[in-house]
Amino acid sequence: MAGTSSESESLLLRIRQLERERDDLHKDIEQLSGLEQEIETLKGELSAYKTENENLQEELSEAYRMKSQMADLHRAEVTKNLDAERQLKFFQGCIAVAFAERDQSIMEAEKAKEKEDIMFQKFNDMEKRMEGLNLECIEQKKLLDQLQIDLTKQREYNEMFQKVVGKFYQIRQQSFPDFEDESLDNKCLRLLEDSGDAWSYNDKSTFKYIVPIKPRPVDPILTCNLDISKFVAQRSYFGFSASTGTSIELKSVLRWNLAVEVLPDGKGLGIGLTVALCIGGAILAALLIGSFILEFSFKDLKRASDDFNEKNKLGHGGFGVVYRGVLPDEERTEIAVKRFLRNDMKSKDDFLAELVIINQLCHKHLVGLYGWCHENGSLLLVYEYMPSCACSNCH
Numbered sequence: 001m002a003g004t005s006s007e008s009e010s011l012l013l014r015i016r017q018l019e020r021e022r023d024d025l026h027k028d029i030e031q032l033s034g035l036e037q038e039i040e041t042l043k044g045e046l047s048a049y050k051t052e053n054e055n056l057q058e059e060l061s062e063a064y065r066m067k068s069q070m071a072d073l074h075r076a077e078v079t080k081n082l083d084a085e086r087q088l089k090f091f092q093g094c095i096a097v098a099f100a101e102r103d104q105s106i107m108e109a110e111k112a113k114e115k116e117d118i119m120f121q122k123f124n125d126m127e128k129r130m131e132g133l134n135l136e137c138i139e140q141k142k143l144l145d146q147l148q149i150d151l152t153k154q155r156e157y158n159e160m161f162q163k164v165v166g167k168f169y170q171i172r173q174q175s176f177p178d179f180e181d182e183s184l185d186n187k188c189l190r191l192l193e194d195s196g197d198a199w200s201y202n203d204k205s206t207f208k209y210i211v212p213i214k215p216r217p218v219d220p221i222l223t224c225n226l227d228i229s230k231f232v233a234q235r236s237y238f239g240f241s242a243s244t245g246t247s248i249e250l251k252s253v254l255r256w257n258l259a260v261e262v263l264p265d266g267k268g269l270g271i272g273l274t275v276a277l278c279i280g281g282a283i284l285a286a287l288l289i290g291s292f293i294l295e296f297s298f299k300d301l302k303r304a305s306d307d308f309n310e311k312n313k314l315g316h317g318g319f320g321v322v323y324r325g326v327l328p329d330e331e332r333t334e335i336a337v338k339r340f341l342r343n344d345m346k347s348k349d350d351f352l353a354e355l356v357i358i359n360q361l362c363h364k365h366l367v368g369l370y371g372w373c374h375e376n377g378s379l380l381l382v383y384e385y386m387p388s389c390a391c392s393n394c395h
């Protein structure tokens with residue numbers, strides 16, 4: 001009996017052990033089936049992974065292909081970049097040169113602008129000068145025209161003068177057979193050397209023209225105060241006429257005098273107008289008729305020039321000395337007094353020539369003649385004073 005219980009116990013133990021093993025196996029089987037499922041799942045996953053792997057492989061090879069394409073592109077781009085860089089450097093160089101050239105051009109443009117400004121200024125100056133010269137030209141043209149007119153007049157006077165000289169020379173030839181036909185200059189010289197005394201009633205050639213006259217009486221033979229304003233116009237001309245019937249005679253006016261108290265243009269110098277000639281003949285008198293030059297008294301001219309003071313001396317010409325003076329009129333008119341140095345016949349001729357010629361010429365470039373004086377053996381001409389007169393030919 002004891003043996004049977006131990007065997008049962010060992011069997012029980014064995015059974016229990018087997019049951020435990022069975023349980024363990026069950027567990028293992030459960031675990032196995034779980035593992036199998038897991039394996040199936042893993043297989044599925046694996047095949048999915050494979051597929052995915054294949055896809056990835058494809059993608060990878062695509063990516064490699066793309067990478068190599070990108071590398072190609074990159075290389076091409078790098079090459080391009082290098083070219084571009086070279087070009088950039090080249091262009092940078094060009095730009096630097098262009099900037100330098102631009103700066104140079106700007107500097108040159110500024111210089112050119114300065115030059116242009118200077119040229120413009122010069123051009124303006126030149127234009128102004130041209131305008132001035134044009135005006136001067138016009139003035140000169142006018143002056144020339146006036147001088148042409150004066151010249152024509154002068155020629156006419158010359159012709160007249162030649163005829164007069166010729167006539168006088170012819171008359172004198174009757175008394176002096178040695179008066180041959182000469183040049184005009186020589187004729188003039190001979191006539192000028194011909195003394196005035198030779199022109200007398202006793203002379204063969206001049207007696208026809210000269211009537212012996214008694215010395216001038218101290219008292220006038222006829223004197224009468226006449227107010228001629230009732231008979232003559234404000235502006236009138238004066239002249240002489242004489243008649244001796246049918247015979248022809250040369251009448252010589254030795255002196256005439258005219259006093260006008262009111263000057264027509266209101267230019268009263270406080271001295272009154274007196275024109276008197278005591279040296280020349282009728283021709284000279286006729287040339288002065290109608291002019292408005294004044295006879296000045298020596299006293300007035302002496303006072304005006306401060307007794308011909310050396311400090312008033314303006315200059316010295318061929319005939320005499322010129323002094324500055326001031327007239328005692330309201331405007332304190334400034335004058336230039338030319339005092340003829342010699343008092344011989346030649347000087348008188350010069351005096352009369354200047355008086356007659358200047359009196360006939362009226363031009364803005366010629367200094368105006370105010371009047372004259374012949375007193376105490378002095379011959380004087382009175383001119384308008386020219387403050388800036390430095391030329392020797394202002395008359």
Ligand SMILES: Nc1ncnc2c1ncn2[C@@H]1O[C@H](COP(=O)(O)OP(=O)(O)OP(=O)(O)O)[C@@H](O)[C@H]1O
Nearest residue numbers: 314315316317318319322336383385386389391392
């Ligand atoms: N009206 C004037 N106003 C200012 N100065 C004058 C005037 N007239 C003459 N003068 C001055 O006196 C100087 C002498 O003048 P004047 O007329 O006597 O001689 P000229 O003209 O030089 O020569 P010529 O005797 O041959 O006429 C001139 O050079 C000038 O300086």
